Structure formats: structure tokens, C-alpha cells
Amino acid sequence: MKKLLILFIAITSLATAQKQDITLDEIWNGTFRTERMNSLNSMNGNFYSLLNFDRATRSSSVDKYSYATLEKVETIVNSKNLTNLSYFENYEFNNDETKLLLGVATEPIYRRSSLGIFYVYDIASKKLQLVDKDKIQEPTFSPDSKKVAYAKNNNIFIKNLETNEVVQITSNGKKNFIINGICDWVYEEEFSFVRAFDWSADSKNIAFLRFDETEVPEFSMQLTGKELYPTQQVFKYPKAGEKNAVVTLHLYNVASKNTSKINLGDYEYIPRIKWTKDANLLSVITLNRHQNNLNLYFVNASNNTAKIVLNETDEAYIDVHDNLTFLKDNSFIWTSEKDGFNHIYHYSEEGNLKNKITNGNWEVTNFYGINEKSKTVYYQSVEDGSINRTIYSIKLNGKNKQRLTNTSGTNSASFSKNLNYFINTFSDVNTPTVYTLHNSKGTQLKEVLNNTKLLEKLEQYNLSQKEFFTIKTENGEFNAWMLKPSSFDTNKKYPLFMTQYSGPGSQSVSNTWNGANDYWFQHLAQQGYIIVCVDGRGTGFKGADFKKSTYLNLVKHETIDQIDAAKELAKRSYIDANEIGIWGWSFGGHMSTNCLLKGNDVFKMAIAVAPVTSWRFYDTIYTERFMRTPQENPAGYDDNSPINYANKLKGKFLLVHGSGDDNVHVQNTMRLTNALIEANKPFDHAIYPDRTHGIYRGKNTRLHLYNKMTTFIRENLGSGNKY
Structure with a gap:
């Protein structure tokens, strides 16, 4: 019997030993692609x-x-x-x-x-x-x-x-001066739409926005290309505190071929236009420059007059959404976080509140629509915990709420136009994406697609289990996850590598299946690193106060939270307090840079990809939403810019950027580079020619980047040895 037991243990150990490690090539050649x-x-x-x-x-x-x-x-x-x-x-x-x-x-x-x-x-x-x-x-x-x-x-x-x-119907359009019916760069990027014209329901009128970019400063990028001489891309980009395009609303009458300009009073932005169920009535949303005073107008196309039907204000800012939905009587659905959490409201055509449909200390994360015949509203929320997403229905009067998806994890519904059916997309940390068909009552009718073949393939690899937990610091309790090496030994100490994004309203800790970076983290865990992600203050889905606590001081509190989390984690017996690193991309790159500099007694190394290094370099709409202008809030901009404290660098630093980044300009990296040179601080640097913000175009671009970052981690965290 003892011999059989020894043999069984030996076979089990051999099977474990024979499992494969994930390679970077496999991550980027589609080996682990989810169907x-x-x-x-x-x-x-x-x-x-x-x-x-x-x-x-x-x-x-x-x-x-x-x-x-x-x-x-x-x-x-x-x-x-x-x-x-x-x-x-x-x-x-x-x-x-x-x-x-x-x-x-x-x-x-x-x-x-x-x-x-x-x-x-x-x-x-x-x-x-x-x-x-x-x-x-x-x-x-x-x-x-x-x-x-x-x-x-x-x-x-x-x-x-x-x-x-x-x-x-317009004739004054000119590149870098006047745009008719199409958004400028900053509206497209930050208000998330391109088409700035809309037909009325009777096809008699077209409403459109005109962008006068004449006084918006130009930004130019040199493109290396493949010719003898490089070229330049020149476009209008309003950086924080600079002039925006002057945006105006116009109505074009198809029959008369006349265009009228609509007076909307004082405003800075028109982030949405949409015709109501009344073919003669256009809805228009305006915002002031601080983005904390929103007006919903109804414009009468017969006489070109506009009246305010809804006004919403906030001490910080108001997020623009696409949930405005008109019912047959022209009453409308609206979502707002005015009570501290994002919820669904029903207003009359005159803008009077008829009913608050959802209520509670949780967030509605998606509004899917309303079946007017049954007076049923369909939505997604975090009622099942802030790292999960669940589908619900509720009556228009706020009663008879029903949970339509039963499994905890990330559920996302794609409804039929008549709302009789929906296809649910589900995944969690252990389950790759599964598609199922449901009726409107939530009954599952059929499985459409699963990824069991991927799970079978992954059985061949050494994988670590992602563990969710909360971490408490003096400034709050935050959602987090951890990956330990599959060969984890509680008696050993391991280097810690932290990942985060940390941007306003974002979420990096969620109960969902792997993305490409998750496989990279698995690869690093196989090399003996513990990977941790923490969503600190400013991140989303835990209420407006939590999200807006970073107002006027972007990356200040977020940086403190990552540093404090690292200190708390370092108290654990299995984490080497002298071997802690961090990385991030874009906003996360700003964060990883700040953590290395301001937490130079905690972090040994950092990687920053396409980082903002001064909010003065970023666009008006995004930056001023959270910071106001540099003229109003200079300390908020400068006190948290790593350009101004580059002399604090002690650890190893890799700075990466694409030279064709039209979003976070390579200027950010170049200015930080100059500051580091002037401070005589050594660091590593990589510029990817003509690549945009995602650094992915071109053969092997992503593989090259992740090879570079992995090598940097191995050489500078944990002495390059597999623990």
C-alpha cells in the first residue's frame, strides 16, 4: 500500500512538472484567444x-x-x-x-x-x-x-x-478651421461620438453641429514613414486651459434648403443631440466648461426656439451618457448619480420627475431599454458586488424587480430590438466567455457558444488562481486581486509586481475572464513574481463620493493609495519588502511614474507606457472635467507632475512611448526625459516610431514591447532569479 501511495505521488508530481509555462509568443500569437x-x-x-x-x-x-x-x-x-x-x-x-x-x-x-x-x-x-x-x-x-x-x-x-x-448643405468646411456634422478630435475622444448630425423622424430636418476650430492651437507630430523625408501630421488639439472649438447647433430644412442657427444661451460644450419621438422636437445637451452644470434643452424646429427641460449640477463634474430614451408620450428615461449612485429616472416631457425607478447604494452600469407595453425596464448593475455585473428587470414604477442572470461574475446582455430576447455574455475569473440565449424573463433557452476547448488547452499550463480580496489602508478599503506563483511556498519571500490603471471611474479589479495582460501576469507569476492589482480612490462603481474624491488633484490620492497598499502588502511574510515594482499604461503610466518617485523608499522599479507626465499637456474636456483649468488650479497640475520632481528617482525606470500617439503625445515622455537628464538620473527609454497610443500596429510590435518589459522586470526585480 505504501509503495502504491509513493507511486501515485510520483506520478502526480511528474504530471505537475510536465505542465507548460506560458510564453510571450503564445500570448501574442493568439494561442489563448477566446472564441x-x-x-x-x-x-x-x-x-x-x-x-x-x-x-x-x-x-x-x-x-x-x-x-x-x-x-x-x-x-x-x-x-x-x-x-x-x-x-x-x-x-x-x-x-x-x-x-x-x-x-x-x-x-x-x-x-x-x-x-x-x-x-x-x-x-x-x-x-x-x-x-x-x-x-x-x-x-x-x-x-x-x-x-x-x-x-x-x-x-x-x-x-x-x-x-x-x-x-x-454646408460649404464653409475647411481642414483645421471649420467642421460640419463631424466631431473634432477632442469631442470624438472624450465625448465618444463621431457623427454630429441627425435626421428628424419625418425626414424634413437635419440637426447638426458646427465646430469652428480657427482659434484652437495646432499640434504637430513628425511621422517617420518609409520615404526619404519624414512628414508631419498637423491637427487641432486643445490642451487644458487653451481655447476649444466654438461649437454651434444648426437646423437644416430639406424642403426650403434653409439653415438656422439655434440659440442655446451660455455653454461650452454640446455633447449630445437627439430627436425625440415628436418629429418637431430636438433634444440637446449642453455643458459649461467645468462640466458641472448640464442643461437638457428641447428645440422646436417650427420656430427654432429652445427651452430647458432638465438642469443638473454637481460640485465636481457630471458624466455624459447615452441613456436618454424617449417613450411614445415623449416622456423620457434619464440616468444620474445625483443621489450619490448612478440610477434610472423617469421624467415627463415637461421635465418633471415622474419616478425614480432604481434605488440603493449601488450603481446602474448599463441601461438596455424599456418595453412600453409591459412597462418593464432592463438594466445591468453592481447589486451583486462592485466587481460583478448582473442583469435585472424592473417595472417603470420601480416595483417588481427581477434578477435575470443567476451566476455571479460579469454578465452583459444584447437585447432584441423588441426586448423579447437577449443573448447574455458571461465570464468570471474561472470561466472563459459563455454566450447564452434568454427570454425577457431571464429563462435560459439555449447555450450559444462556450470556450471549453480553451479551458482544456489551459489544463496543459501552470496557471495561478486569481484571488480577490480587499486591502485596508488609513484612507479606505479597496478591491484587489493577487496572483501567486503556482509553486507558491509560504516559507519563501517573493518579489511583488503591482499593476493598475487608476483613472477616474475605471475598474481593473473585476470578476471576469482573462485579457492578454492577464496571461502576461501568469507568465510573470511562473517566473516567481507575486502580481497584485488594487483599485484605489477615484476608481468606479462604488458611488460618486469614492469616484470624485480625487477631484482637482488627479493622481495625488491615487498615488498615495498604491504606495500605502504596497506597504501593507510588504507586511506579509511571503512578500519581499525590498523587491516591489509597479507598471501602468497611459493614466496608469503617470501613476507608476509617480509611485516610483514619491514612493522611492517602497518601489524598486517601475515601467511607464505612454504616460501623461503633466496634465497641462492633455486635452481640455478630459482634464478640466477632473481638474478645472491650469489657470484656476495650477498647484493641482504641477504638484503631481513627475516633471517637477524627477530628482527623486532612485529605482530603475523604463519609459516607453509611441511617437505617433495623437492622444497622449510623446511630448509627455520627452519633457520627462529632459527633466531626468537635467537631474542626472539614469533610466531606460524606448520609442516606437509612428505607433499610436496602443503601440500595436506593425509586425511583432506588441511582442517586442512585452519582451522588453519582461526582460526589464527580470533584470531589476528579484535579482532576475526564479524564486
Whole structure:
């Protein structure tokens, strides 16, 4: 019996020893890719459509599926059957789903914007109609399907699909001066939209924004390229405290071809426009420059008058959202964190509060829609804990709340247009993404897709279990997770490597499946490092007070929390207090830099990728939302800028940036570099030519970056030895 036991232990040990370590090549060549559903488009009735690509024939198709069965009902269009279009990259239906806009030759501009060639496809006749011979932006069907509005060269055009006539409705568009109907850089980046025009429901009017960038300072980036001489990219970028584009609202009447400018009083920003259920009534949101005074206007297209129906103020700032939803009677749904937590409200058309629909010390994280017939509202929230997401329904009167997804973790719903069905996307720390079909009562009808093959593959690897916990410092109790080496021994001491982002309203500690960086952290754990992530003050989903506690002092309190968390962790017997490192990207790169400098007695090394190094260099909308202007709050900007205390550097520092970063400009890294040189502080440096903020374009770019960072960690944390 003893021999059998010894043999069993030996076999078990051998099996464990034979498990593989994760390599960096595997992380970036797709070995651990999670299978996902194509992004689906909900159609009229109980149907959805998918854009499918046939690699064998190099053709595209739009296919229609039933929510009830998940079976394909028909192929709406296949590029194999089109004479002038061998494939297409995107599509959009008109209202009655008799026509499609098909896009090809897409050319990215910034994060969300792109140019392309577009065709209208008539489903009945199977005919293609070219919208414009040139590349255009944001083509959009009129609600009556007779016209398409689009932007080109900073102007707006309307094509009549019946006559092929094209009407240019603006003519003053000019690059780096005037933009009509398309957002400028800072609106696209920070207010998260591109198309700044909208058809009225009766197709009689187009509302649009005009951006006058004339006085906005220009920013230029040198692009190395592949030619003999480099080129320059020049665009308008308003840095904190500088002039924004002057944005105005206009209404164009299709019949009279007249354009009217709408008076909205005093404001700095127009972050949203949207027609209500009344074809004559346009909703418009304005914000002051501090972004703490929001007005919701209704504009009457008959007389071009505007009235305020809702005003919201905050001592800090108000986040803009896309949850404004109009009911048939033109009453509307609105979400707000005015009571300290984000909740759903119902207002009358006149702006009078009818009901607060959700209530509690938790956050609504997504509003999915309302079934007016059953008076049922569908939403996602953190009622199951701030690191989880759960789907709920509730009646419009705030009663009869029902939990629609039962498993704790991250649930995200994609509802049918009529809200009869939803496809739930679920994952948690142990479960890669699973897609399931549910009816509106939450009953699971069918599993659509799972990732059991990935789990089987991962059985071959030495993986560590991510452990969730909370860490308490004198400034609060924070969500955190930890990865220990799979061979963890409580009698040993291990180097600690901290990861974080820490930006306002963000979340890095969540009960969800691995992203690419999680596999990198597993790789590092295999090398003998303990990895920890802490969401300190300023992060999201724990109420407005927690999120807005960093107001006017970005990265000050966040830095304190990471330093204090490192000190608390260092008290644990298995963590080597002399071997602590930290890294971050973008906001997180600012944080890791600050932690190394201000916590130079705690952190031995840090990596900063694409970091902000002074908020004076970042854009108006984001920065001033949290800091006000540099003229009003100079100490908030300068006291927390590592440029101003580069002489504090003691540990090892790797500074990385893409030279083509239009978001966080490489200027940030260059100015910190100069400060470190002037302080005679040694550090490591890497510039990725022409790469944008994500540093991913080009063969092996990400692999090269992560090889560099991994080598830096091994050489400077834990003496490079596997523990």
C-alpha cells in the first residue's frame, strides 16, 4: 500500500512538472484567444443579423437569424452575387430594413472615426448604388429611406436615392478651421461620438453641429514613414486651459434648403443631440466648461426656439451618457448619480420627475431599454458586488424587480430590438466567455457558444488562481486581486509586481475572464513574481463620493493609495519588502511614474507606457472635467507632475512611448526625459516610431514591447532569479 501511495505521488508530481509555462509568443500569437460571437445587429421582430466573412471565397455576407432558434433564416446579401463589390466591411439597415449601406476600403482616422466608400443595396431589386465616388464619413439613411446624408471634406451632403441628385448643405468646411456634422478630435475622444448630425423622424430636418476650430492651437507630430523625408501630421488639439472649438447647433430644412442657427444661451460644450419621438422636437445637451452644470434643452424646429427641460449640477463634474430614451408620450428615461449612485429616472416631457425607478447604494452600469407595453425596464448593475455585473428587470414604477442572470461574475446582455430576447455574455475569473440565449424573463433557452476547448488547452499550463480580496489602508478599503506563483511556498519571500490603471471611474479589479495582460501576469507569476492589482480612490462603481474624491488633484490620492497598499502588502511574510515594482499604461503610466518617485523608499522599479507626465499637456474636456483649468488650479497640475520632481528617482525606470500617439503625445515622455537628464538620473527609454497610443500596429510590435518589459522586470526585480 505504501509503495502504491509513493507511486501515485510520483506520478502526480511528474504530471505537475510536465505542465507548460506560458510564453510571450503564445500570448501574442493568439494561442489563448477566446472564441467570441460576431457583433450582432438587432432587427425588427425577433431577428438579428451578422456580418460574416468567407475566407475561402474572400466574400462578405449579411445573414439573418432567429432569436428564438438561433438558426439562420436567410442570406440578405452576399458579395459573391454583386458585380461591382467583391466584399464589404460594414453594413447598416434603413428603418424598414429594405435597404443596406455597405462600406468598403475603410481608412481609420482617429480612435472612432474612419473614411470609406459606401454603396446603397436595395434588397428587393438586388441593385447597388454608389453614394459618392470619394471616401466619405458617417452615411446615414433618412427615416423615409429616400435619402442618405453624409460628410465629406468637413461639409454635409444629401444624396437623393430616387433622383441621384446630391445637395451640399454646408460649404464653409475647411481642414483645421471649420467642421460640419463631424466631431473634432477632442469631442470624438472624450465625448465618444463621431457623427454630429441627425435626421428628424419625418425626414424634413437635419440637426447638426458646427465646430469652428480657427482659434484652437495646432499640434504637430513628425511621422517617420518609409520615404526619404519624414512628414508631419498637423491637427487641432486643445490642451487644458487653451481655447476649444466654438461649437454651434444648426437646423437644416430639406424642403426650403434653409439653415438656422439655434440659440442655446451660455455653454461650452454640446455633447449630445437627439430627436425625440415628436418629429418637431430636438433634444440637446449642453455643458459649461467645468462640466458641472448640464442643461437638457428641447428645440422646436417650427420656430427654432429652445427651452430647458432638465438642469443638473454637481460640485465636481457630471458624466455624459447615452441613456436618454424617449417613450411614445415623449416622456423620457434619464440616468444620474445625483443621489450619490448612478440610477434610472423617469421624467415627463415637461421635465418633471415622474419616478425614480432604481434605488440603493449601488450603481446602474448599463441601461438596455424599456418595453412600453409591459412597462418593464432592463438594466445591468453592481447589486451583486462592485466587481460583478448582473442583469435585472424592473417595472417603470420601480416595483417588481427581477434578477435575470443567476451566476455571479460579469454578465452583459444584447437585447432584441423588441426586448423579447437577449443573448447574455458571461465570464468570471474561472470561466472563459459563455454566450447564452434568454427570454425577457431571464429563462435560459439555449447555450450559444462556450470556450471549453480553451479551458482544456489551459489544463496543459501552470496557471495561478486569481484571488480577490480587499486591502485596508488609513484612507479606505479597496478591491484587489493577487496572483501567486503556482509553486507558491509560504516559507519563501517573493518579489511583488503591482499593476493598475487608476483613472477616474475605471475598474481593473473585476470578476471576469482573462485579457492578454492577464496571461502576461501568469507568465510573470511562473517566473516567481507575486502580481497584485488594487483599485484605489477615484476608481468606479462604488458611488460618486469614492469616484470624485480625487477631484482637482488627479493622481495625488491615487498615488498615495498604491504606495500605502504596497506597504501593507510588504507586511506579509511571503512578500519581499525590498523587491516591489509597479507598471501602468497611459493614466496608469503617470501613476507608476509617480509611485516610483514619491514612493522611492517602497518601489524598486517601475515601467511607464505612454504616460501623461503633466496634465497641462492633455486635452481640455478630459482634464478640466477632473481638474478645472491650469489657470484656476495650477498647484493641482504641477504638484503631481513627475516633471517637477524627477530628482527623486532612485529605482530603475523604463519609459516607453509611441511617437505617433495623437492622444497622449510623446511630448509627455520627452519633457520627462529632459527633466531626468537635467537631474542626472539614469533610466531606460524606448520609442516606437509612428505607433499610436496602443503601440500595436506593425509586425511583432506588441511582442517586442512585452519582451522588453519582461526582460526589464527580470533584470531589476528579484535579482532576475526564479524564486
